[in-house]
Amino acid sequence: MRGLAYFCIVSAAVYGLAGMAFGMVMAASHDHTLMTAHAHLNLMGWVSMAIYGLYYHSVPAAAETRLAKIHVGVTTLGLWIMIPGVAMAVLGMTEGPAIAGSLLTILGMLLFAARVATGHRVVA
Numbered sequence: 001m002r003g004l005a006y007f008c009i010v011s012a013a014v015y016g017l018a019g020m021a022f023g024m025v026m027a028a029s030h031d032h033t034l035m036t037a038h039a040h041l042n043l044m045g046w047v048s049m050a051i052y053g054l055y056y057h058s059v060p061a062a063a064e065t066r067l068a069k070i071h072v073g074v075t076t077l078g079l080w081i082m083i084p085g086v087a088m089a090v091l092g093m094t095e096g097p098a099i100a101g102s103l104l105t106i107l108g109m110l111l112f113a114a115r116v117a118t119g120h121r122v123v124a
């Protein structure tokens with residue numbers, strides 16, 4: 001595995017480790033206030049990123065395209081803004097970053113949908 005697929009899988013493992021450590025801190029402290037940030041770090045960081053990595057590994061030609069790189073870039077940026085944003089929103093500080101991160105995240109999924117839907121064009 002190399003390139004974009006490798007980036008996605010390594011990112012997923014790092015997000016998974018961070019999400020689990022986050023979960024253990026919540027469990028140990030009996031303070032589950034930030035559960036939603038934990039849940040989305042694991043589900044978007046670990047699970048979704050791993051799925052993206054496996055897709056790009058299975059369809060290497062798709063991974064070489066500019067659309068794929070933009071998809072992974074937007075998704076990564078969205079995650080980095082959304083997770084702290086959700087924590088800030090839950091803590092009642094501000095909702096701006098959660099909204100911005102969410103919009104980038106959904107844009108990322110839209111780009112992935114476009115990449116998958118037109119995948120046959122690069123796998124001739």
Ligand code: HEM
Nearest residue numbers: 019020021023024025026027032035038039042043046047
């Ligand atoms: C060492 C690993 C983990 C620990 C210690 C942990 C711990 C926790 C804790 C303490 C909660 C709060 C439960 C509550 O208040 O009801 C929670 C919620 C949650 N966790 Fe984890 N977690 C871990 C890994 C994961 C992973 C790998 C995922 C997803 C792939 C995940 C997804 C979720 C979700 C979706 C919720 C929200 C559940 C709900 O809506 O009731 N967690 N976790």
Ligand code: HEM
Nearest residue numbers: 035036037038039040043044047048101102103104105106
């Ligand atoms: C733009 C992206 C997303 C937005 C704006 C969003 C928003 C939300 C909101 C507002 C909640 C309710 C939180 C609460 O009751 O305090 C929630 C819960 C949840 N979401 Fe998402 N979500 C997104 C993406 C995802 C994705 C991609 C997954 C799974 C792969 C996911 C899985 C869950 C789960 C399991 C819960 C219940 C656990 C919890 O309350 O934290 N979400 N989401």
